Amino acid sequence: MTEGTEAVLELRGVEKSYPGTPPIRALAGIDLDISAGELVAIVGPSGSGKSTMLNMMGALDRPTRGNVLVQGRDLSTLSDRRVSGLRGRRIGFVFQHFHLIDGIGNIENVATGQLYQGVSRRHRRTEAIEMLERVGLGHRLQNRPNQLSGGERQRVAIARALLGDPAIVLADEPTGNLDSKTSDEIVELLRVLNQQGSTIVVITHDRDLAASLPRTVSLLDGKVEHDSAHQDGAQTVLASS
Amino acid sequence: MRRGRDELSFLRLADVMRVGGLGLRARKVRTLLTALGIAIGIAAMVAVLGITASEDAQVQAELNALGPNLLEVLEGESITGAEIVFPVESADMIERIGPVEMAAQISTVDATVRRTEFIPAAQTGGIAVMATDLDVLDAVNGEVAQGMFLDEHSAEIPSVVLGSVAAERLGVRSLDSTPIVYLTDTYFQVIGVLEPVQLAPGFDRTAFIGAPIAETLFDAELEPQTIYVDVVEGWIDDVRTIIGHTIRPEAPDEVTVTRPSDAIEAREVTSESFRSLLLGLGAVALLVGGVGIANVMVISVLERQSEIGVRRALGATRRHIRLQFVVEAAMLSLLGGIAGVGLGAAITAGYAEREDSVVSVPLEALGLGVAAALIIGGLAGLYPAARAARLDPAEAVRPG
Ligand SMILES: Nc1ncnc2c1ncn2[C@@H]1O[C@H](COP(=O)(O)OP(=O)(O)OP(=O)(O)O)[C@@H](O)[C@H]1O
Ligand SMILES: [Mg+2]
Numbered sequence: 001m002t003e004g005t006e007a008v009l010e011l012r013g014v015e016k017s018y019p020g021t022p023p024i025r026a027l028a029g030i031d032l033d034i035s036a037g038e039l040v041a042i043v044g045p046s047g048s049g050k051s052t053m054l055n056m057m058g059a060l061d062r063p064t065r066g067n068v069l070v071q072g073r074d075l076s077t078l079s080d081r082r083v084s085g086l087r088g089r090r091i092g093f094v095f096q097h098f099h100l101i102d103g104i105g106n107i108e109n110v111a112t113g114q115l116y117q118g119v120s121r122r123h124r125r126t127e128a129i130e131m132l133e134r135v136g137l138g139h140r141l142q143n144r145p146n147q148l149s150g151g152e153r154q155r156v157a158i159a160r161a162l163l164g165d166p167a168i169v170l171a172d173e174p175t176g177n178l179d180s181k182t183s184d185e186i187v188e189l190l191r192v193l194n195q196q197g198s199t200i201v202v203i204t205h206d207r208d209l210a211a212s213l214p215r216t217v218s219l220l221d222g223k224v225e226h227d228s229a230h231q232d233g234a235q236t237v238l239a240s241s
Numbered sequence: 242m243r244r245g246r247d248e249l250s251f252l253r254l255a256d257v258m259r260v261g262g263l264g265l266r267a268r269k270v271r272t273l274l275t276a277l278g279i280a281i282g283i284a285a286m287v288a289v290l291g292i293t294a295s296e297d298a299q300v301q302a303e304l305n306a307l308g309p310n311l312l313e314v315l316e317g318e319s320i321t322g323a324e325i326v327f328p329v330e331s332a333d334m335i336e337r338i339g340p341v342e343m344a345a346q347i348s349t350v351d352a353t354v355r356r357t358e359f360i361p362a363a364q365t366g367g368i369a370v371m372a373t374d375l376d377v378l379d380a381v382n383g384e385v386a387q388g389m390f391l392d393e394h395s396a397e398i399p400s401v402v403l404g405s406v407a408a409e410r411l412g413v414r415s416l417d418s419t420p421i422v423y424l425t426d427t428y429f430q431v432i433g434v435l436e437p438v439q440l441a442p443g444f445d446r447t448a449f450i451g452a453p454i455a456e457t458l459f460d461a462e463l464e465p466q467t468i469y470v471d472v473v474e475g476w477i478d479d480v481r482t483i484i485g486h487t488i489r490p491e492a493p494d495e496v497t498v499t500r501p502s503d504a505i506e507a508r509e510v511t512s513e514s515f516r517s518l519l520l521g522l523g524a525v526a527l528l529v530g531g532v533g534i535a536n537v538m539v540i541s542v543l544e545r546q547s548e549i550g551v552r553r554a555l556g557a558t559r560r561h562i563r564l565q566f567v568v569e570a571a572m573l574s575l576l577g578g579i580a581g582v583g584l585g586a587a588i589t590a591g592y593a594e595r596e597d598s599v600v601s602v603p604l605e606a607l608g609l610g611v612a613a614a615l616i617i618g619g620l621a622g623l624y625p626a627a628r629a630a631r632l633d634p635a636e637a638v639r640p641g
Contacts, residue, residue: 051639060554061635081558085250088556096640099551103267115260116556118251160555176640 007072008168008199009034009057014066016052016222026052028222029066034168034201039194041210042203044219050203051172053219057201058091058170059083071167088116092161094171098153100145106132106156107141113163124163131159135189151182158189162198169193171202175209183209250556252564261568264541265576272573275537279577279617280584282527283610287585289519290606292592298599307439308382309502310477314468314484317497325495331465331488332374338483340476345377346465347447350455352425354401354448356411360423366410369447370424372455372463380469381441381501388416388433395432396451399424399458402433404445424450427458440501441469530577531617538570538625542632549629550637559630566626567619574618575611582610 009032016027026049034040042050055061056068059075068075070090075083092113100109110128111121119127132141135155145153154174161169171190175183187209194200202213210216218226252260265272314335316325328334335344352370353362378390389395390402401422403413413420413431421428429450438444455461468488472480477500485493542549549562557565586602593600 055635058554060638061633081249081560084553084556084558084561085248087554088250089248091554093551093554093638095551095638097547099547099638101263101548101551103263112552113555115256116250116252116552116558116561118253120253121256121259173640 006036007033008036008038008070009201010067010069011053011056012067012069014053014056014063014068016049016056016061017064026222027056027063030219030222030224032217032224032227034199036167036199037194037197038199038201039191039214040201041213041216042201042219043205043207043210043216044225048219049222050219052222054170054172054201054203057168058093059087060093084116088114089164090167092163092166092169094154094157094161094169094174096173096176098145098150098157098177100153100156100160102146103144105142105144106137106148109145109156110159110163113160117164119164127163128159131163132156134162135159149182150178151185154178154182154186155189158186158193162193166198168199168201171200173203173205175204175206187212250558250561252557252561257564257568260565261572264545264569265573268541271537272576275533276573276577276580278530278533279527279574279614280530280581282523282525282530283578283581283614284584284588285523285526286520286613287582287602287606287610288588288592289516289523290609291585291589291602293516294601294603294606295589295593295596295598298601299596302599304502307502308471309500310472310474311381311440311501312470312472312477312481312484313441313499313501314470314488315466315497315499317495319495320492325489327465327468327488327496329463329465331468334487335468335470335484338480338487340473340480341470342473343376343380343471344468345374345380346468347371347373347377347449348452348455348461348463349466350450350459350461352455352459354407354411355423358423358426362425366407367446368404368407368410369443371447371449371466372452372461373449374452377449377469378435380471381438381444383438383441383444384436386434386436388431390433390435391449391451397453397457398451399427399429399454400432400451401429402435402449403431404435404447404449405437406445407448408434410446422448424448425459441467443467527613527617531574531621534570534574534618534621535624537573538566538622539628541569542566542625542629545629546632546637549632550634550639553632553634554638562632563626563630566629567622570622570625571615571618574614574621578611578614578618581614582607585610 011030011032014027014030018024018026030053044050056063062076070086073086078086101112107125107128110131111124114124114127129141132138135158137152137155140148140152145156148156175186178186190200190202204210216228217224319325332344332346335341348371350370350372354368354370355364373391375391375393375396391400401424403411411422413434416431420431422431435444452463456463481498484498485496489496552562589602590600
């Protein structure tokens with residue numbers, strides 16, 4: 001890597017096979033670097049391995065072969081407790097189905113983002129309120145997720161992912177369950193958060209949306225078919241540093 | 242070093258409790274119904290223990306009223322097979338033992354008792370004739386139903402006092418008509434009838450006459466058949482061991498000393514098996530309650546896969562997930578336990594009220610009930626919690 005661009009995430013020859021006859025080869029050797037401050041779109045047809053790759057990036061799953069490094073730490077060398085700690089502190093997740101917890105309010109849902117880091121409840125809640133205000137839900141603090149619209153729910157989930165300032169936010173089709181107007185708003189939010197310094201990787205089926213983002217990686221059959229960072233524009237960025 | 246710790250996941254104790262209680266608050270009806278199973282089991286057990294304790298307290302109160310400090314001295318087994326004969330002045334000897342308040346003896350008289358001389362001598366109706374010390378009734382805490390007990394004067398003339406059953410058998414219902422009964426060859430006037438004597442049931446089938454008249458009319462030897470000893474509170478065991486040495490120093494083992502109140506206490510043991518049965522039923526109810534919790538927890542884990550996946554994504558370790566569900570199950574059961582203990586105590590109080598007896602809910606039963614619920618819940622939660630912890634987080638958050 002060129003000096004100056006800090007690699008947040010590195011995939012080195014990552015392969016993933018699921019058991020079956022024959023084994024399902026979801027990832028067939030992926031090399032990918034993501035630097036601090038990037039906003040990357042992942043595209044590709046259904047079944048091309050996008051979610052699988054995102055799970056590897058977020059240490060939700062371990063590769064069959066190859067290495068994943070988060071801020072220089074090789075995940076394959078870490079225990080469950082350390083990997084969990086790393087997930088909690090350095091990685092934020094946003095899911096297509098929001099995956100908010102029923103039965104607790106918005107503030108508590110967002111605060112859960114720091115629950116497993118031993119942060120005191122009062123401190124968590126203070127930060128959660130700030131974060132909800134940042135994603136434009138300052139007027140929805142006292143509600144529960146099931147009282148919100150889909151777009152609002154996804155904002156709560158994004159606030160939760162951002163709590164504790166993770167090194168990278170991974171979003172798997174965050175607009176997949178939203179109408180186009182709401183989708184645009186969520187994408188705009190991600191863009192703003194990126195400008196404020198967050199590193200974000202987002203899976204999308206929307207080619208137009210992907211094209212509007214600074215970098216697009218497209219997968220096909222578990223391989224990187226195309227990476228816009230390896231075109232001229234990206235290379236000039238690298239060369240200039 | 243510090244940096245290394247910063248990398249780990251960490252869940253505060255207060256948060257363990259908070260997270261554990263979350264699932265219960267989110268599904269209130271289910272929580273209540275599941276806790277009910279445990280509550281019934283615990284209530285049954287606490288009620289059985291409570292009612293048992295209340296009954297014991299009742300028996301104890303009765304015994305205290307009757308006289309728990311009475312000893313009964315009888316002849317024991319002779320090693321040689323020879324007849325055991327206590328000295329005539331046994332009661333006086335025993336009375337000289339320090340902590341003895343009173344000792345009184347009765348002696349068998351070789352006489353029969355009948356209604357009239359026209360009834361054959363063989364038909365005694367199982368009534369014994371005894372020559373008695375005058376204070377024996379005080380010693381055994383007995384009461385006179387009608388008339389009076391023997392005194393110094395009536396002990397010298399043909400007067401008789403009848404036990405309750407003896408009076409009935411001899412057809413003596415009232416003393417108004419100055420009834421008489423026939424002892425071997427002499428008519429005696431009935432001057433008193435006793436109430437049933439709890440601590441000396443033999444009294445009920447006995448006709449008591451004075452020692453002087455027994456000697457005069459029936460040549461009685463007046464060797465004591467039974468000696469009743471009232472002991473100062475707290476000295477029972479000491480006195481018990483000394484009596485044999487006092488009246489039969491050559492063979493103290495041939496003297497049997499019993500405590501009549503023990504026999505009454507022992508009668509309670511017969512209901513012990515019934516209690517065990519009820520306790521067993523309570524235990525089965527608890528077990529069923531525990532299985533119910535395990536069942537509900539397994540369902541809950543299935544329903545909450547996405548929550549589990551999200552928690553793992555947010556940094557929860559497998560241990561944190563396991564802890565969450567074990568604590569949830571334990572809290573669920575504890576809820577039932579607390580309700581059950583309250584219910585059990587209420588049942589006990591209600592029972593005691595109805596039976597007009599002493600309320601005594603043992604604190605240990607309450608503590609035990611709560612502890613049992615906690616343990617059962619924890620155990621019931623182990624398997625579902627292990628399943629939750631084993632869930633693959635990538636699988637758990639996958640859409641669809
Ligand atoms: N747990 C699993 N067990 C077996 N096969 C799996 C599993 N997860 C994913 N796969 C397979 O791996 C391949 C890649 O799946 P993945 O979910 O990564 O695709 P995707 O690009 O995210 O698709 P989509 O756009 O539909 O979400 C698919 O063929 C899928 O069937
Ligand atoms: Mg996918």
